[in-house]
Amino acid sequence: MKLPFSTDKGAAAKAALGLIVLQSDESMEAELRPVFDQEGLALYHSRIPSAAEVTEETLQQMELDLPRAAALLPGSHPLDVVGYGCTSGATVIGADKVAAAIHTSHPGARTTDPITAVIVACNYLKVRKLGFVTPYVAEVSEAMRALLELNGLIVSTFGSFEQIEETVVARISQQSVLEAVCAVGENTEVEAVFASCTNLRSFGIIDKAEATIGKPVISSNQALAWHMLTLAGLPTHGKGPGRLFRQQA
Numbered sequence: 001m002k003l004p005f006s007t008d009k010g011a012a013a014k015a016a017l018g019l020i021v022l023q024s025d026e027s028m029e030a031e032l033r034p035v036f037d038q039e040g041l042a043l044y045h046s047r048i049p050s051a052a053e054v055t056e057e058t059l060q061q062m063e064l065d066l067p068r069a070a071a072l073l074p075g076s077h078p079l080d081v082v083g084y085g086c087t088s089g090a091t092v093i094g095a096d097k098v099a100a101a102i103h104t105s106h107p108g109a110r111t112t113d114p115i116t117a118v119i120v121a122c123n124y125l126k127v128r129k130l131g132f133v134t135p136y137v138a139e140v141s142e143a144m145r146a147l148l149e150l151n152g153l154i155v156s157t158f159g160s161f162e163q164i165e166e167t168v169v170a171r172i173s174q175q176s177v178l179e180a181v182c183a184v185g186e187n188t189e190v191e192a193v194f195a196s197c198t199n200l201r202s203f204g205i206i207d208k209a210e211a212t213i214g215k216p217v218i219s220s221n222q223a224l225a226w227h228m229l230t231l232a233g234l235p236t237h238g239k240g241p242g243r244l245f246r247q248q249a
Contacts, residue, residue, distance in 0.1 A: 014040030066101035117227035131184035185213035
């Protein structure tokens with residue numbers, strides 16, 4: 001028996017978003033899931049090969065794998081926004097090259113990545129002097145710091161967990177992240193604190209940290225989710241933690 005049916009706009013009635021997740025990432029999807037839980041919004045994931053250790057060499061390798069990872073996202077209908085979920089990778093590869101790789105399969109999509117999103121978020125919140133927390137080894141942290149400063153931001157205070165292994169980063173406790181953010185954010189010159197890395201869990205402590213230091217706290221996952229929603233023209237207010245999701249334009 002052949003059954004009758006009708007069609008509608010599908011799960012992406014309002015917007016279709018793509019997210020490229022590192023093979024080694026264990027944190028981003030869980031943190032972002034509630035943010036994108038909106039009627040008519042569809043979020044599609046693809047994974048990209050990534051090394052167990054974070055170095056400039058392993059990050060640069062992802063430039064070669066990005067086109068294929070992007071191609072694995074649905075292409076039957078245009079995607080509105082595609083995000084590449086690696087702060088350090090986007091820093092080393094460059095936002096323009098990330099966008100070009102994504103556009104090989106999704107030429108009409110707007111693109112973003114965590115470091116680009118953080119820069120946009122700082123402008124949105126009108127902050128310039130940052131406290132900077134990373135889990136990375138020195139060479140990766142320094143490359144990111146240079147990029148932030150190239151875009152007009154000032155890193156007033158810096159601290160790192162100095163970890164090279166992704167599996168360790170994914171298991172750094174949120175209490176440790178809270179203590180690190182507050183320690184860096186206590187500096188009177190700091191206007192906001194940026195906690196970098198999509199594998200570093202932060203959503204559970206952002207509001208508490210902001211209440212403690214009285215300043216905005218921006219994380220890689222938070223900024224990426226906020227910027228993806230913004231680029232898609234979707235509401236952001238109250239959809240995630242922190243002042244970034246509370247402040248009206």
